[in-house]
Amino acid sequence: MKIDLTETTSSKINKALVEGRRAVGTPTSGMVLTLVIVTDEENAYDALKAANEASREHPSRTLVVIKRVSRSPRDRAKARLDAEVRVGTEAGTGETVLLRLYGEVIDHAQSVVLPLLLPDAPVVVWWPVNAPLNPAKDPLGALAQRRVTDAYAAEDPIQELLARAETYTPGDTDLAWARITPWRSMLAAALDQAPCTVASAEVEGEEFNPSCELLGMWLGSRLDIPVTRKVSAGPGLTAARLESDSGTIVLDRPEATLATLCMPNQPDRAVALKRRDTAELLAEELRRLDPDDIYAAALKYGVDRLRTAGEPSPDREPATDGDPGASGDAQDKPAAKKAGAKPAKKAAAK
Template sequence: MLRSCALTLVVYVEDEAAGREVNDLISEVMRENPCRAIVVTAERDAAPAGLSARISARCTFPAAGEKEICCEQVMITARGEAIAGLDHVVIPLMVPGLPVYLWWRAGRFSPPPSLRPILRAATRVLVDSATFPEPQVDLQNFSGHVRELAGEVVFTDLNWGRLTPWRELVAQCFDSVETRPYLDRLTEVQIEYEDLSNGARVQRGQSLLLAGWLASRLGWEPARESVEGSRIGQPFLLRAGGRSIRIECRPRRCQTEFAGTCVSVALKSGGDSPAEFSLARGSGVNTATTRMEISGRPPIERVVRLEPLEEVRLVNEEIKFAGRDRVYEEALAMVAGMTAPGA
């Protein structure tokens, strides 16, 4: 048996059921990233107030013939007023000299005051905006936290990681010398997400982040005379020099057996030679079709594979990095600007 620890992983949840759910996920994280896991269950409205803790060992066999690897897991439950002292309990349990990752797995990001010292002690804080109950409002509020704690806390978003294949496909549309000029002529972006499934909320947040990414990378700015972008389905108006760009993030009803996986992106360029670049998820969860239509030329279409990114894989990938993701921060700030009242 080999005891192994490369980092401290603090997981924050807000009810007992979420604590049980995360236990299975932690086992999978430990296979790739041996760690001391500290699962904090903070039941804010529970009574009577109190604090309890227990420790256990989690052991795995990485591969046939290799030694059994065991990691420590500490389970802490704080109820009511006891939450105020969480930092005094959690910080001493962090392994000295090793990176600390805080995984916020509690929906809307609204940390209690006692979590602030833990946030500042973390190498990186992982959130998942897919769990935000009101993506438009919650992303704007989260952007405020990121801005407020800049220089002290490094944030990352698992939902941003889920968008990586889509961002790569969009970028590939403009990789060539022939298509790159169309970026400076974009006038309309349409992002559609499925509206009648458990994945609809996830995709709403993704559509906003994708829009924010495009706008921030291309130097677009929210137009002051924009239509009411705070309402779901209403377009956002942006400007780049003297050019206006319209972005729509809209729900779409889809007839598919793969609930929550219907999404499409279309980018339209104006000028003397108008063009449209589009991506649409296929009937299965693992494929997408890209299409390029340039005036006066036959359309070009191809089918590409989309590799699904499960939660544990996203966490393991984020643990590999310690630095800031400035591209994400700028995309998030753009979402906040686009959805701000009066924008």
């Protein structure tokens, strides 16, 4: 069921929600949280589709805040709120309200959203694109216990990660971090199966994918080792290599569905490691509402500490024309030993 409201108010929207629930025969509310999506008209459809799919696991009231651009000074000075209320099958397993803001009300979106929040329920704010530099200081972000961004959608993902590290507040998270959950699980399990001391690591993936940097930062922060970032054709993350005292541990995914795990003194094995869609990533982030300390530690490790493949170590001379075999990949192993990196044991990966 859809209810369109033009030039409306928050109280009228609340009344329409009650009337809509009664009309479809569900007068009571069984939702567990309020999900606020802040986006533009271009990305609203995809974001709402992902939220509806995630609501099967987390029934929620979804508020989609769409800030419309006014073309003339007269329109920008006029405040206006249009809404579309969806209940029943139109809204997944919860309720959906599309809020289109015009004029001066754009700068006061929190005053529109606040009366529509579910009472005594947690609030999650998600920016699919154009996230603020400091989500916790944003007027809408200040209403939430959990704030979700996506560095992958940024024009410069590396700068986005630097900004996230500088402004991190407990409760912040990023979908680029959720994308590497299966990789972190596989690598931690591999170290559990093969007790060893890890000296260095290499992460390989497509160029503009911040999940590669986050995986490298996680390895560096948990194992206290030098990490090299290598660019590949993708898609996404393609490989992670750990150099240990017992051999090289490799998790290689040349395609987007199946990976190969290679461990010393063990046969190679195929593992499922498919790329997940936005709905699955969002559902994962909605499972926990407490601060993610591991994500915070990875951010604070610093993306600038990752080495680029082919970059010489500070204590080693760069390759010369007379030494064509001294490539960046060949330098990584001895450089890690000469740098005096303190290797960590496998338990640190957890």
